[in-house]
Amino acid sequence: MNRVLRRAAPLALASATALLLAGCATTPDEPEATTDAAACMDVPAGELSDGVKVDGEFAGSPTAEFATPLEAEKLERTVAIEGDGDETAAGDPMNIVVTAFSGTSGEAIFSQPTTIKVGDEQVFESFRAGIDCVPVGSRTVTVAPASTLYGDTGNETIGVAAGETVVIVIDVVEVQEPLTPAEWTENVPEVKFGADGEPPVVTLPATDPSTELQMKVLEEGDGGEVQDGDNVTVQYQGISWTTGEIFDQSYTRGEPATFPTDGVIQGFGAALVGQKVGSKVIVTIPPELAYGTDAAAHELGGQTLVFLVEIEGTEAAS
Template sequence: MNRALRRGAPIALATSAALLLAGCAGSAGPEASETPTADAAACMDVPSGDLSDGVKVDGEFSEKPTATFTTPLEADELQRTVAIEGDGDVTESGQKINAVVTTFSGTSGDELFSQPATIVAGDDTLYEAFLAGIDCVPIGSRTVTVAPASSLYGDTGNESIGIVPGETIVIVVDVVEVQQPLKPAEWTENVPEVKWGAEGEAPTVTLPKTDPPADLQLKVLEEGDGATVGDGDSVTVHYQGISWDTGEIFDQSYTRGEPATFTTDGVIQGFSAALVGQKVGTKLIVTIPPEYAYGAEESDQNPLGGQTLVFLIEIQDTAPAGQ
């Protein structure tokens, strides 16, 4: 996964939407802003063309697809074809859209990455090439976008996801649903044991020898009395992330010696849901099934795909983003 992550979110927390941001990975794109511009509220003008029409996509909707096209594919302008037209409402600016984004090298035809992503329609912090995939199409649609290098990473490419300088890429987006507020259930059974370390030491979390919960569950270990975390806030937390499948810690802030700061809309959906509505000073533990983490498919670019994740979190501060 690209280490040029959205607003500084740690690599193990960030959504693949971080890859979609203009300005990431050495791009000459604009600096991130918090709200879409007025112009972004209108539908984009992205016509279909011979290149996008010529991409054949197979696979079940909302799962990782395959794409077949003549290589090397080289485009001079952005093209988008609606391969499957959904029967839901047309997406509107400002909506959070849950999607599955899969990219392919125009040079080799190989898959670059495939992951769930939450994309805000009309968000001008995103590359147009990715935004086009969800723009003004019915929910349930599958789109194919052919994106020239000039609309993405340009002459620098993106080495972290295998895009070479000047390369055209093919982007397949399944527009799954408008994201609804997600609220964790109370975690009452088979809650891991937590032992807090001394000052400066990492805590120890012992997972029970049971199957993981099937849904998103949270237990407040100690309730704080500070400000409440809001949707989109910039939060500062200490955290430890463990895979229920392997029992191993895959990331934590404790060993880095300082807490992490990021926005709640720049991390995986389950982690964000665990934070929003909680108060500063709260300590909690949350179990996140794959659909609210990194999806069902594991790959080289998505090593946590298919895994249930457990996070121990200490909320230390919160503020509206940009402050």
């Protein structure tokens, strides 16, 4: 099945969603949907998925034990914990925690909160299977052969070798409610924009960070409004409130970045939607809306992040 390949966000901005998006390749082993109204994927449990033992707090960063090397020939899914919420349905935007493990070594590849829609065919079926037609509150274990994921090329960015089977654990946390930043009025960093191409300087106040998603519009533009899912072009600078250091920025790369608003961490995408082209904004993002609260799961895990953003353009996703 041919997939849409969307523009990827820079790695330091990308949510796990960016790692879940399929490329323009054919995957021969995609499960068939059933013919009922829910169009649930037909992904039965199997010996391999049943054999994965998962421990750890729900919606945290789980661990998994299984015999290695694990090599699968077909997609298998086991519901390790059955939730007591409503069953997920096509189109539902689900807040999840997705953790992937190498089938070769058993080591964790990544673990991160993100949001994906049930049935979104831009997402690999291996990840869609983990949230498809299960009660909210469930934890699923999916064993994904290479043919249903990164194939013969693998994914060098996250350390998946060519032809490697991946074990995917997904905690189906909740249906995402609309996320709108609160107005940032206290302890707003000082911002000085650079001249002649120099990057801006953001000075954080000597206070504890906010525990909320907050944003201040420094300058309102007069262009078109960014819509959810748009491909937006921005200049940005990201600073960790924990360390006070810049961890990524586009200013020093000489050109802006373009990516979909739903392909970046939740707090960053929410700050862009509804803003006008030409606007300059600064946003503070708590860990649960960035890279999660577990410092061991990501190098920016457990950290409050601050982004200065200049919105240069937006266009509807094709």
